[in-house]
Structure formats: structure tokens, C-alpha cells
Amino acid sequence: MASIAATNLVCKKHLQLIAFQFAFIGIVSCGNVLIWPTEASHWLNIKIIIQELIKRDHNVTILVSNASLFIKPKAESAEKFEIYSVPFTKNHIESLIKGIIGLWLDNKPTTFTFWRFYKELGKQVRKWHDLNRQMCDGVLGNHDFMAQLKRSKYDLLLSDPVTLCGDLLAVKLGIPFVYSLRFSPASTVERHCGKMPSPPSYAPAVLSELTDNLSFGERIKNIVSYYLQDYVFQSYWGEWDFYYSKILGRPTTLCETMGKAEMWLIRTYWDFEFPRPYLPNFEFVGGLHCQPAKPLPEEMEEFVQSSGEHGIVVFSLGSMIHNLTDEKNNMIATALSQLPQKVLWRYKGKKPETLGTNTRIYDWIPQNDLLGHAKTKAFITHGGTNGIYEAIYHGVPMVGIPIFADQPDNIAHMRAKGMAVELDFNTMKAQDLVDAVNMVVNNFTYKENAIRLSQIHHDQLVKPLDRAVFWIEFVMRHKGAKHLRPAAHQLTWYQYHCLDVLAFLLTCATVTLFIAVKCCLFCCKKCGRIVRKRKTE
Amino acid sequence: MASIAATNLVCKKHLQLIAFQFAFIGIVSCGNVLIWPTEASHWLNIKIIIQELIKRDHNVTILVSNASLFIKPKAESAEKFEIYSVPFTKNHIESLIKGIIGLWLDNKPTTFTFWRFYKELGKQVRKWHDLNRQMCDGVLGNHDFMAQLKRSKYDLLLSDPVTLCGDLLAVKLGIPFVYSLRFSPASTVERHCGKMPSPPSYAPAVLSELTDNLSFGERIKNIVSYYLQDYVFQSYWGEWDFYYSKILGRPTTLCETMGKAEMWLIRTYWDFEFPRPYLPNFEFVGGLHCQPAKPLPEEMEEFVQSSGEHGIVVFSLGSMIHNLTDEKNNMIATALSQLPQKVLWRYKGKKPETLGTNTRIYDWIPQNDLLGHAKTKAFITHGGTNGIYEAIYHGVPMVGIPIFADQPDNIAHMRAKGMAVELDFNTMKAQDLVDAVNMVVNNFTYKENAIRLSQIHHDQLVKPLDRAVFWIEFVMRHKGAKHLRPAAHQLTWYQYHCLDVLAFLLTCATVTLFIAVKCCLFCCKKCGRIVRKRKTE
Structure with a gap:
């Protein structure tokens, strides 16, 4: 075959992947990747991809605002940080997160209240979009900063689209972009912008807490959920059309720009998702952050070993819940004290008075290592996707106490797959928590299902992280993945x-x-x- | 984690795939696979999977009728053959194939004649179904043979569903089954039985020769093609419902039984297909038979080398076309004699009088090795999927002279992707063939596109054959792949x-x-x- 350069961008370790039968001319350097991240658990997830990219000799630059809450630029790190200015502070982000959590806690949406809930949520979304727009301006409105980014000649932008503008920045820089995404409301972005089909008869709308086994009534709820969330999306996200048109200097929409994503790396897999149609430029890479357990710190290992045959229970409500009311605090501590297991509770708030001798509170726990410990019997969790995937990876049954965002929906998935019991954070009593933990520990079905899902998760031909990085590198090698892009993008809705x-x-x-x-x-x-x-x- | 057996069926070489974090109890032996094959090129393709399964220490048994035309049981081979009796002979199959080819040659369907064509084709389909039913009876109606198969305790049946009953046999034996499939008419089986969505606005119906870039008129043609082929399918394949119900002893349909397939291994990939939605239990493994070129036989290599800088053209109309009319024969030979390249023509018929000195006729050619040869400039082909994939693999542009079945549609795909020029077998003149070859050789766009598709084909994280075998092994390990099965199977069409x-x-x-x-x-x-x-x- 003729000696023709497939591309000039191949990393030394991965050359063999595509070198077969082709000779390469002009291998210049490894990829130059720009990251447009999102705060909180989203950052924890994309960080794993960044680390892997760096391990494979790519240059990675992270765009971060000077008001970032979770992303802490380090001077001497393998990744480079480009810091841009925004006119708000960390406190603004913090109070917004508090507002969103508070809304969910006080107005948990039900079949009859979701309309009111979505209206209230819309207000929070608008506040977030205000901040997000200031972040966009901080980059796109800063000509010197943009000129500097252009000079850096990035090969690809990896964006978490919960923070908008990553796509817009990529288009302005003239480089391909890839999404790392858990979901968008009603999967509107995936469906309308990415053209992923979602039959409402068996593909449950996100946030609906439905499964794929829908009764007649549930199918009504599902269709209504799709339309309602589409409406909410259009009402609040639709405002971005003007901004995107202004920046690009031509009439466009948010959806049109988002639809240009070369690959959609979805942070779930079929151990968690219900089987549904998707497109070839969607890759399901859920659990890419999971790893085999490492040894625990000495003191913690001693405490874990002291649990004897009863084992331990790991308890965390995530990084967003810092404080509970004294009442809730004591109720939970009372419940935990009644368990025969030792409990490791990640909690930054006030120490409850009723804390049992079997329970220890930690500011931070090595959650993945604890879940992978042989003594671990159950995981009490708020149901964040990262934690759920660590439980699936290690085959640990769960008690879900979902609080906000996708957490109730995540736990609904795990409940349907027989790996979790769910409790209502607002109404649960101490005895409910005790019963729930006893149920998942003593009823072997939960453990069996957890192991089954874990086997499905492990029995993949290529690990999720390797698949994610492969597609990022593929897009860099080929300057896109046009052969995977459905022609649906060229059609109007009626066509x-x-x-x-x-x-x-x-x-x-x-x-x-x-x-x-x-x-x-x-x-x-x-x-x-x-x-x-x-x-x- | 508890020491729980994931399964008792893991091959030594692949243990590491799922051994991670799990301990296995009772590793008994490697898989016991039963094959329900189809004749002609279908057999050539599934044979590659069989060889790989054997290489991985699985026991493979092939069910073959005593009238098989292409599948030749060998006494001393790694695979085992179970031969069953049918009341027809090889001649019946041969004359049926001739009839189908003749129908296509004499009545090539056009927009205005496809109704008449499908009616005529239906008659051939009915003849094939008569033979197919006798094959089913040869196995399912033979109690001793069935008892013997049951005693063999197979773990999985791999079926090519163009020959029906493989699925039925698997259900009768109580074992999971996997399909190896190129397509069904209008993808009716994939759509209605497998529940794969096919938006008619951009997913072209098979056999329609349409692409994914559809004008208004083409979308009308596409929708009509879907409905028409669905109708033809129901008219001719629908008759099997009664047979399937009789064998299973309960009311069922062909589609319901086919829908139980655990995995659908589709013999194409996104280098050939237009991007379209699919389901997680569909895996696109096109080109699994392709391999790097091996050295040619000495005499052939000498002839190839004698071509100088002009290189060679490889020409084959496949294994089904044995004889052409003298007129066609001489016209083709005249055209080939005018090419500056040396030509290697695979042809079993009468030697044409006008054969040029630059052309050599062979009974059989090592097609893959020739296409992978550095001297190869073009491939003149009937457009069978196997040959097309060899051309994609080696990046060789094509002149397509499609004759029957999916060949016109295959060439339409390659034409749309800029890798082929198409000629009409019935109307082409010598000069057309000369011009077409000169076009794909001298217009570098064809070579560029061929290389682009070849790069896409090679730049896969896991080779198609490894993916196909992985899923077969997965189904054996887990006794199915239920986690990938969409809930759509539980719904009626209106639900x-x-x-x-x-x-x-x-x-x-x-x-x-x-x-x-x-x-x-x-x-x-x-x-x-x-x-x-x-x-x-």
C-alpha cells in the first residue's frame, strides 16, 4: 500500500493501534487537549480522563475561572491551568448549590407537584446560567486570552456541557470537540442536539425515576416527563440561542452548536442503564474512574478489622452535604448505632450526640478503597453516579438516600436492578434506616444482584477509561469522527x-x-x- | 468480595478478562458451540468465526445437510460435523441459486418495476423456503438426532438466519443463540424482531440503493421500500409462523422466536454503513475475515511483478458466476486487454477469444492477498460484502458490476463513500469498463477515499473478529446477555x-x-x- 500519512498526531504508546498496514509521515507530537470542565463530582470524573491523557503523553490544559470552587490550579502539576477572570466569587457558586439542594429537599417533586417544582428549579437554572454566561464572557469576551488560546493550537476540546460554552469555544478556535456527559434534562441535548432516538414507550426520561418496564400509567407519565422537560429546557436553555448567535456572528442555536460534538462520552453503561437505542458516536463509559481497592490507612484498617464477621457499612452523602439539622444528625447516628456492623461515616458537620461506639465520622474517606474492602457489607449513599459506579464495580449492595438532581433517578435504576433499597431523606425514621441496611445485608438477593452487575461491568472487552481515551485520540488523529455522524443533523424536525x-x-x-x-x-x-x-x- | 462463581465456562486464554476481582469455582471446560450455517459466501464468513473459536479451545460442531453445496465436512478437522439427511440434492440448491441470479439479471428492479420484481422474487423465496423447511425437518423432525444433540449439552448456537430454524433449534435445545447476519429484506428481522429503530428519513432501506443523504423524492422511495419489503417479508416469511408454532407446541411467530437472539453480530461496520441508531445487543463486526496479505504463489507473483509501474487489476464476479455468454465474455476480455495494467481474472467459464496478453484467467485467486499487494491499483467486483471488505481493508478503489441480492446496494454504499464507480452488467460496453478502471486508477480521489475508509476500518480499538468472539464467549459465560435486551420486546406494536x-x-x-x-x-x-x-x- 502507498506510503501515505494517516495523520500526524499519534502518541508513541498507541502507535501500534493504527500503524498496521500504514506508514506514517511527519509524526510531530502528542495531542494538545483543552478542557472545559464543570464543578463538583463532574470535575472528579473528568479529572480521571485528564490523568490518563497525561499518562499517554498528551498535553492537557484546563480552563478554570478564578472563582472555581472545586478545581484548584496547582503550579507544579502535569496539567496546565489557564485561569480566566469572572466578576463573581466562590460564594456565589456555593450559595447557588445550596439553593438547588434546598429546593429539592423542601419541594421534592411528585406526580402532582412537578410542574411547580420545575418552575422553581427554573429560577435556580437561570441563576446558574447567569454565572455560566459570565464564565463564557470571561473567555470568549477576552480578546487577548482568546488570541493566546488560538496560538496554542489545540487539537481537541473536551467539554462537560453542564457548563455551556465549551462547544462554542471549540467552534471559535476551529477545533473538534468531544463531550463528557452524564445526562441533560429529559436528555433533550442528547435527543434533539445529538439526534439520539428515545422511544418513550420503554426509554425512561431522566429524572422521572421510571424504569424500562412501564405500565400504561407510567408510559403516560414518561411521555409527559419528556415533553415537560423539553419545555423547561427550551424555556431556560433557549435563551442561549441569542448569545451563541452573537458570538458566532451568524444566526444559530445552542442545539445546532452542541450537535457538532464529534463524540458523546456518556458516563453510564448497561450495568446501570436500561437497554435503549443509541448512535455510533455515543460511547457509554460509565465507571471509568473505578479502580481496584488500595490498602486503607492503618488506623482505618484497624477499625475495619475490628468489625469481625459482621463487617462494615460505608456511609456518605457526597461532597455537597456538609451540614444536617441536629435532629436528622442524631436520628441517623441512633440508627447507625443499632447496626451490628462497624460504620464509617463521611461527614463534615457537627458530631451527633447519639453517635454509637460502632460509628466513626471522617472528614473524608477513601470511598473506592473502602467499597472494595472484603469486610464491606453495604453502602449508604446519596446516589451520585460516581459512588454508584464504585459500588457496582466492587459489587456492594446499597441503601439509597437520594437528595437532589439525578440522585433519585440513579437510585431508581439500582432499585429496579435489585441492588438497592431506597429511603426518603425527608421522612425516614431511624428504624427505616436500620431495616434498610439489614435488608441489603441479610437478604442475599441484593448481594447476588450486586455481584451480577459487577460481573457485567468487569466483563467488558475494553475498560471504560481506555474506550473514552481511545475516542478522544481517534478524533485527534482523524480531526473528527465524521463517519459516525448521523445524517439526521441535516434534516429539519418535520423531515x-x-x-x-x-x-x-x-x-x-x-x-x-x-x-x-x-x-x-x-x-x-x-x-x-x-x-x-x-x-x- | 465473596468468592462466588461467575460461571463455569471460561477458556484458559480469556480467563483474565473476567477473573479480575472474582474467584471462579468449577471451571469445567471450554465452550461447546453448535453452528447453523448458510451456504455460499455466508459460509466463508462464519468459517472465520469457527476457526477463531477453535483456536480459543472451544468445541465447535457444524450442522450440515447431506445436500450442502459449499460446506464440505472433513473427517479429520478440528471442527466436528453433524450431517443430517434431506430429501433434496445439491442440484436443487444449485438450480435455485441459478434461478435467483437469472431473475436479477433479466429483471433488474427499477423504481417502476420493483413490484413485479418482488412478486417474481417471491416465487424463488418460496422455493428456498421449501428446501429450508426440509432442512428443519431433517433436524427437528428426527427424534434420534435431536436426542443426540441434547446429550451433547451445547452452550450456545451460532446461527446465520438466512437459513431459518437455527433459532428454533436453540429454543428446543434450551440454549442461548447468537446471530451472524448481513441483513434481512428491509431489515425487517432486525427492525421488527430485533427492535432496532430505523428512521426512514435517513436510514436507507436495504436493497434500495439509497444513501443517507435523501432528497424528498428519495425519502418517499425509502418509505415505500420499507413498507413494500415488509409486505413481501410478511407474505413469504409469515408462513413460517405455523411451522414454528407446530414445533414449539404453542402459538408463536417466527419473529418472536428470532427476537430471542442474545446478540446480533452484523457483518458490516461504519466504514461501509451510514451512521444510524442501533441497540446495545447489536455489534457491527464487518470485515472480520480480513487479514494482512500473505505472499502470492511464485508464478502469480512473477506475473504481478511484470506489470511494472502500471500495476495490476484484480477481477472477480464471485463464486456464483461460473459462465458468461460468449458475447459478454469477449466484450470483457476486449476491455481488459486495453488496460495498461496486468489483469488477474478469476473465472471458471470458457476462455474468451479476445483475451489480451495482459490478462490471465484463474479458477481461483487468493483475493485478499492480491488486494493487499503493493502493485494492486483497482478491484473489479460484483460487490459481495466479503470482497468489498477486503478492498476496504487494503484501501483499493473498486469498479462495481453488481449482479444480484445485496450487491447493487453494497456498491451504492461504496459509490456514495467515493471509493467505487458502478457499471450495469446488462448494458455496459467494453469502453465503459475501460473508462471505469481508468477513472478509479487515475483520479486520485478514489484512492484517497479508499485509504480514508481503510484507516477507519483499521483504527478500531478491538478487531471485528475479536469483538464477535468476545460476545459469543460472553453469552456462554453469562448464559445470555439479558442486560442488553431492550424492553421493547415486551410491548405490542401499538404500545x-x-x-x-x-x-x-x-x-x-x-x-x-x-x-x-x-x-x-x-x-x-x-x-x-x-x-x-x-x-x-
């Missing part, structure tokens, strides 16, 4: 649903029917006249 | 399309509107009366 074709065929059928009827009537009249004429003769 | 929900919502809306109108009218009347009453007062 996509073939409504114009149906209208045409219906019109044809109607005209044909009309002509046929007219012909018949004409013939009948003619015949009638002849008969009458004959009779009169 | 799937949510027609019942829409009807309900429409009824609700109508009743609400009716009540609202009635209330308004009642109020108006009431008000009217009061006004009139006041006026009269």
Missing part, C-alpha cells in the same frame, strides 16, 4: 419525522380518492341519464 | 409506538373540550335567559 412525505402521500391519496369518486359519480349520472332516456323511448 | 397513550390523551382532551364547550353553552344560555328576563321585566 426527520417524514411529516412532509406523509403529507404528500396523504394529499396524493385524497386527490386520487376525490378523482375516483368524481369519476364514479359522473359515470353513475351518465348511466342514469341513458337509462332514463331509454325508459322515455 | 411500542405509544398509540394507546396518544388515544387516551386525545380522548381526555376531547372530553375536556366537550365539557368546556357544553359548560360555556350552558352559561351563555343561562346568561341569555337572565338578560331576556331582565329585559322583559
Whole structure:
């Protein structure tokens, strides 16, 4: 075969992947990747991809605002940080997060209250979008900063689209971009911008807490959820169309720009998701952050070993919940004190008075290592995707106490797959928590299902992290992944649903029917006249 | 983690895949795989999977009728053959194949003749189904043979569903089954039985020769193709419902049984396919048979080397075309003699009188090795999937002369991707063939596109054959792949399309509107009366 350069961008370790049968000319350097991250657990997840990219000799630059809450630029680290200025502070982000959590805690949406809930949520979303817009301005409105980014000649931008503008920045820089995404409301972005089909008869809308086994009533709820969330999305995210058009200097929409993503790395997999249709430029890489357990710190290992045959329970409500009310605090501590297991509780708040001798509170726990410990019997969790995947990875059954965002939906998935029991954070009593833990520990079905899901998770031909990085490198090598992009992107909504074709065929059928009827009537009249004429003769 | 056996079926070489974090109890032996193959090129493809399974220490048994044309049982081979009796001979199959090819050659379907064509094709399909039914009876109706198969305790059946009954046999034996499939007419089996969504606005119907870039008229043709082929499928394949119900002893349908496939190994990939939605239990493994080129036989290598800088052209119309008319024969030979390249022509028929000195005819050629040769400039092909994939693998542009079945559609794909020029077998003249070869050799765009597709094909994280075998082994390890099976299988067609929900919502809306109108009218009347009453007062 002719000696033709496939690309000039291949990392030394991965050369063999595509070197077969091809000779390369001009291997210049490894990839130059720009990251547009999102705060909180999103950052924890994308950080794993960043570390792997660096391990594979790529240069990684992270764009971070000077008000970032979770992303802490370090001077001497393998990744480079580009810090841009925003006119708000960390406190703004903190109070917004508090507001969102508070809303969910005080107004947990039900079938009859979700309309009111979504209206309230919309206000928080608008606040977030205000901050997000200031972040966009901090980069896109800063000409010197943009010129500097352009000079850096990035090969790809990896964006978490919960913080908008990553896509817009990539388009402005003229480079391909890849999404790392857990979900968007009603999967509107995946469906309308990414063109992923979602049959409402068995693909449950996100946040709906439904499964793929839908009764008639649940299918009604599912369809309503899709339309309602689509409406909410359009109401609040639709405002970005103007901003995107202004920046690009031509009429466009948020959705059109987001639809240019070369690959969608979705942070779930079929151990967690219900089987559903997807497109070839979607890759499900859930659990990419999971790793085999490392040894625990000495003191912690001693405490864990002291649990004897009862083992331990790991308890965390995530990094966002710092303080509980004294009442809730004591109720939980009372419940935990009644368990035969030793409990490791990650909690930064006030130490509860009723704390049992079997429970220890930690500011931070090595959650993955604890879940992978042989003594671990159960995981009490708020149901964040990262924690859920660590539990799946290590096959640990869960008690879910979801609080906000996708957490109730995540726990609904795990409940449906027989790996979790769910409790209501607002109404649960101490005895409920005790019963729930005893249930997942003593009823072996939960452990069996946890192991089954864990086996599914481990029995993949290529690990999720390797798949994620492969597609990032693929897009860099080929300057895109156009061969995976469905032609649906070129169609209007009525063309996509073939409504114009149906209208045409219906019109044809109607005209044909009309002509046929007219012909018949004409013939009948003619015949009638002849008969009458004959009779009169 | 508890020491729980994931499964008792793991091959030594692949233990590491799932051994991580799990201990296995009772590793008994490697898999016991039963094969239900199809004749001709289908057999060549599935044979590669069989060889790989054997290489990985699985026991493979191939079910073959005593009238098989292409599958030749060997006494001393790694694979075992189980031969069953059928009341027809090789000649029956041969004449049926001739009939199908003849039909396509004499009545190539066009927009205005496809209805007549499909009616004629239906007659051939019925003849094939008669033979197929006798094959089913040869296995399922032979109690001793069935008892013997049951005793063999197979772990999985791998079936090519172009020959029906593999699925039925698997259900009777109580074992999971996996399909190896290129396509079914209108992808009816994939769509209706496998539940793979196919938006007609951009997913072209198979055999339609359409691409994913559809004009308004082409979308009409596409929708009509879907419905027409669905109708043809139901008309001819629908007759199997009775047979399947009789064998299973309960009312069922062909589609219901086929829908039980654990995995669908589709023999294409995104280098060939247009991007379209699919399901997690579909794996696209096109080109699994392709390999790096091996050295040619000495005489052939000498001839190839004698071509100098002009290089060679490889020409084959596949294994089904043995004889051409003298006129066609000589016309082709004349055309080939005018090429500056040396030509290697695979042809079993009469030597044409006009054969040029630059052309050599061979009974058989090492096609993959020739296409992978550095001297190869072009491939003249009938457009079978296997040959097309060898050309993609080695990046060789093509002149397509499609004859029957999926060949015109295959060449339409390659034409759309800029890697092939198409000629009409019935109407082409010598000069057309010369021009076509010169075009793909001298216009560098064809070579560029061929290399681009080749790069896409090679730049996969896992080779197609490894992916195919992984999923076969996965199904054996887990006794299925239920976690990938969409819940759509549990829905009726109207539930799937949510027609019942829409009807309900429409009824609700109508009743609400009716009540609202009635209330308004009642109020108006009431008000009217009061006004009139006041006026009269």
C-alpha cells in the first residue's frame, strides 16, 4: 500500500493501534487537549480522563475561572491551568448549590407537584446560567486570552456541557470537540442536539425515576416527563440561542452548536442503564474512574478489622452535604448505632450526640478503597453516579438516600436492578434506616444482584477509561469522527419525522380518492341519464 | 468480595478478562458451540468465526445437510460435523441459486418495476423456503438426532438466519443463540424482531440503493421500500409462523422466536454503513475475515511483478458466476486487454477469444492477498460484502458490476463513500469498463477515499473478529446477555409506538373540550335567559 500519512498526531504508546498496514509521515507530537470542565463530582470524573491523557503523553490544559470552587490550579502539576477572570466569587457558586439542594429537599417533586417544582428549579437554572454566561464572557469576551488560546493550537476540546460554552469555544478556535456527559434534562441535548432516538414507550426520561418496564400509567407519565422537560429546557436553555448567535456572528442555536460534538462520552453503561437505542458516536463509559481497592490507612484498617464477621457499612452523602439539622444528625447516628456492623461515616458537620461506639465520622474517606474492602457489607449513599459506579464495580449492595438532581433517578435504576433499597431523606425514621441496611445485608438477593452487575461491568472487552481515551485520540488523529455522524443533523424536525412525505402521500391519496369518486359519480349520472332516456323511448 | 462463581465456562486464554476481582469455582471446560450455517459466501464468513473459536479451545460442531453445496465436512478437522439427511440434492440448491441470479439479471428492479420484481422474487423465496423447511425437518423432525444433540449439552448456537430454524433449534435445545447476519429484506428481522429503530428519513432501506443523504423524492422511495419489503417479508416469511408454532407446541411467530437472539453480530461496520441508531445487543463486526496479505504463489507473483509501474487489476464476479455468454465474455476480455495494467481474472467459464496478453484467467485467486499487494491499483467486483471488505481493508478503489441480492446496494454504499464507480452488467460496453478502471486508477480521489475508509476500518480499538468472539464467549459465560435486551420486546406494536397513550390523551382532551364547550353553552344560555328576563321585566 502507498506510503501515505494517516495523520500526524499519534502518541508513541498507541502507535501500534493504527500503524498496521500504514506508514506514517511527519509524526510531530502528542495531542494538545483543552478542557472545559464543570464543578463538583463532574470535575472528579473528568479529572480521571485528564490523568490518563497525561499518562499517554498528551498535553492537557484546563480552563478554570478564578472563582472555581472545586478545581484548584496547582503550579507544579502535569496539567496546565489557564485561569480566566469572572466578576463573581466562590460564594456565589456555593450559595447557588445550596439553593438547588434546598429546593429539592423542601419541594421534592411528585406526580402532582412537578410542574411547580420545575418552575422553581427554573429560577435556580437561570441563576446558574447567569454565572455560566459570565464564565463564557470571561473567555470568549477576552480578546487577548482568546488570541493566546488560538496560538496554542489545540487539537481537541473536551467539554462537560453542564457548563455551556465549551462547544462554542471549540467552534471559535476551529477545533473538534468531544463531550463528557452524564445526562441533560429529559436528555433533550442528547435527543434533539445529538439526534439520539428515545422511544418513550420503554426509554425512561431522566429524572422521572421510571424504569424500562412501564405500565400504561407510567408510559403516560414518561411521555409527559419528556415533553415537560423539553419545555423547561427550551424555556431556560433557549435563551442561549441569542448569545451563541452573537458570538458566532451568524444566526444559530445552542442545539445546532452542541450537535457538532464529534463524540458523546456518556458516563453510564448497561450495568446501570436500561437497554435503549443509541448512535455510533455515543460511547457509554460509565465507571471509568473505578479502580481496584488500595490498602486503607492503618488506623482505618484497624477499625475495619475490628468489625469481625459482621463487617462494615460505608456511609456518605457526597461532597455537597456538609451540614444536617441536629435532629436528622442524631436520628441517623441512633440508627447507625443499632447496626451490628462497624460504620464509617463521611461527614463534615457537627458530631451527633447519639453517635454509637460502632460509628466513626471522617472528614473524608477513601470511598473506592473502602467499597472494595472484603469486610464491606453495604453502602449508604446519596446516589451520585460516581459512588454508584464504585459500588457496582466492587459489587456492594446499597441503601439509597437520594437528595437532589439525578440522585433519585440513579437510585431508581439500582432499585429496579435489585441492588438497592431506597429511603426518603425527608421522612425516614431511624428504624427505616436500620431495616434498610439489614435488608441489603441479610437478604442475599441484593448481594447476588450486586455481584451480577459487577460481573457485567468487569466483563467488558475494553475498560471504560481506555474506550473514552481511545475516542478522544481517534478524533485527534482523524480531526473528527465524521463517519459516525448521523445524517439526521441535516434534516429539519418535520423531515426527520417524514411529516412532509406523509403529507404528500396523504394529499396524493385524497386527490386520487376525490378523482375516483368524481369519476364514479359522473359515470353513475351518465348511466342514469341513458337509462332514463331509454325508459322515455 | 465473596468468592462466588461467575460461571463455569471460561477458556484458559480469556480467563483474565473476567477473573479480575472474582474467584471462579468449577471451571469445567471450554465452550461447546453448535453452528447453523448458510451456504455460499455466508459460509466463508462464519468459517472465520469457527476457526477463531477453535483456536480459543472451544468445541465447535457444524450442522450440515447431506445436500450442502459449499460446506464440505472433513473427517479429520478440528471442527466436528453433524450431517443430517434431506430429501433434496445439491442440484436443487444449485438450480435455485441459478434461478435467483437469472431473475436479477433479466429483471433488474427499477423504481417502476420493483413490484413485479418482488412478486417474481417471491416465487424463488418460496422455493428456498421449501428446501429450508426440509432442512428443519431433517433436524427437528428426527427424534434420534435431536436426542443426540441434547446429550451433547451445547452452550450456545451460532446461527446465520438466512437459513431459518437455527433459532428454533436453540429454543428446543434450551440454549442461548447468537446471530451472524448481513441483513434481512428491509431489515425487517432486525427492525421488527430485533427492535432496532430505523428512521426512514435517513436510514436507507436495504436493497434500495439509497444513501443517507435523501432528497424528498428519495425519502418517499425509502418509505415505500420499507413498507413494500415488509409486505413481501410478511407474505413469504409469515408462513413460517405455523411451522414454528407446530414445533414449539404453542402459538408463536417466527419473529418472536428470532427476537430471542442474545446478540446480533452484523457483518458490516461504519466504514461501509451510514451512521444510524442501533441497540446495545447489536455489534457491527464487518470485515472480520480480513487479514494482512500473505505472499502470492511464485508464478502469480512473477506475473504481478511484470506489470511494472502500471500495476495490476484484480477481477472477480464471485463464486456464483461460473459462465458468461460468449458475447459478454469477449466484450470483457476486449476491455481488459486495453488496460495498461496486468489483469488477474478469476473465472471458471470458457476462455474468451479476445483475451489480451495482459490478462490471465484463474479458477481461483487468493483475493485478499492480491488486494493487499503493493502493485494492486483497482478491484473489479460484483460487490459481495466479503470482497468489498477486503478492498476496504487494503484501501483499493473498486469498479462495481453488481449482479444480484445485496450487491447493487453494497456498491451504492461504496459509490456514495467515493471509493467505487458502478457499471450495469446488462448494458455496459467494453469502453465503459475501460473508462471505469481508468477513472478509479487515475483520479486520485478514489484512492484517497479508499485509504480514508481503510484507516477507519483499521483504527478500531478491538478487531471485528475479536469483538464477535468476545460476545459469543460472553453469552456462554453469562448464559445470555439479558442486560442488553431492550424492553421493547415486551410491548405490542401499538404500545411500542405509544398509540394507546396518544388515544387516551386525545380522548381526555376531547372530553375536556366537550365539557368546556357544553359548560360555556350552558352559561351563555343561562346568561341569555337572565338578560331576556331582565329585559322583559
